[in-house]
Amino acid sequence: MPTTLPELPRFTLRQLHYFVAVARCGQISAAATEVGLSQSAMTLAIADLEQAVGTALLERGRQGVTLTHQGQGFLQHAESVLRMANEAARFPFRGRDLEGKLELAATYTVLGYFLLPALARFRELYPRVELSLEELPRKEIESRLTSGELEMGALLLSNLEAPDRLETRVLGRSRRQLWVSADHEYASRGSVTFEELAALTYILPTVDEGDRNAMRYWADAGYRPHKLVQTSSMEALREMVALNLGVTILSDMVFRPWSLDGRRIHAVPMDARLPVMEVGLAWAAGRALSPCAAAMEQFLGRSFASGVPPGPKAFM
Secondary structure (H helix, E strand, O other): OOOOOOOOOOOOHHHHHHHHHHHHHOOHHHHHHHHOOOHHHHHHHHHHHHHHHOOOOEEEEOOEEEEOHHHHHHHHHHHHHHHHHHHHHHOOOOOOOOOEEEEEEEOHHHHHHHHHHHHHHHHHHOOOEEEEEEEOOHHHHHHHHHHOOOOEEEEEHHHOOOHHHEEEEEEEEEOEEEEEEOOOOOOOOOOEOHHHHOOOEEEEEOHHHHHHHHHHHHHHHOOOOOEEEEEOOHHHHHHHHHOOOOEEEEEHHHOOOEOOOOOEEEEEOEOOOOOOEEEEEEEEOOOOOOHHHHHHHHHHHHHHHOOOOOOOOOOO
């Protein structure tokens, strides 16, 4: 019997690309500029997409747009579709003959929020490469790379202590913003100053040296938080913010508009220049990569350069 072809979706790859750009930028005008489209055409494309899927994907506000609960779920599917389309064009016949071993270490945040879906796709494309994956602190990864015990690491490059001893490849960059609960007085603000934050309870994440980084840019601004609450759990941090038990400043790449229990979180720009976080690969300077490591470096570099990272946006 002939195989019945699946029904084609009522939207295009281009519409998905526009939607992902809007979700990433948080503003239709900024996304339109990024993809070279007029704001009115972008607005119409998103409206047509919402009509095609039968639900609102974005909430419009004075400061921009945020994803609805349905939009958050649809974003994951949209990114997956675009990623597979990119891979079909870029990696259609590669990898099947490459054979060998690769040991890769990654820090907690990079592994849990950024890298895993990409590694799953790498395994599909390079089935004969034996990939050994380990979660380690940044300091230990850096030490093992420079000593030759480890060939490649994935970590927050902006945290490196001796970057001159390593070769690096940036995979992504992300700004930091203030996280507040949906009913916080600053949720609808265009920007917030450190002086205003200093009187609030500040939640300090301790994973991936988030506490060290936060206190550094607080010090650079000339202020200290009135009260600190520390946690190593990102889910606990999100829940505390959503319950208005404190605020925090973190990267867009770990931002989620919902806590674990479905409470809403808002991201608000800071009225200060904050350091941008960089995530990427590192290996010992002057050391030639093995064929497997070179394939990983090329695959991840091209995948993230496509504008659709193979996984959640994530690091602080």
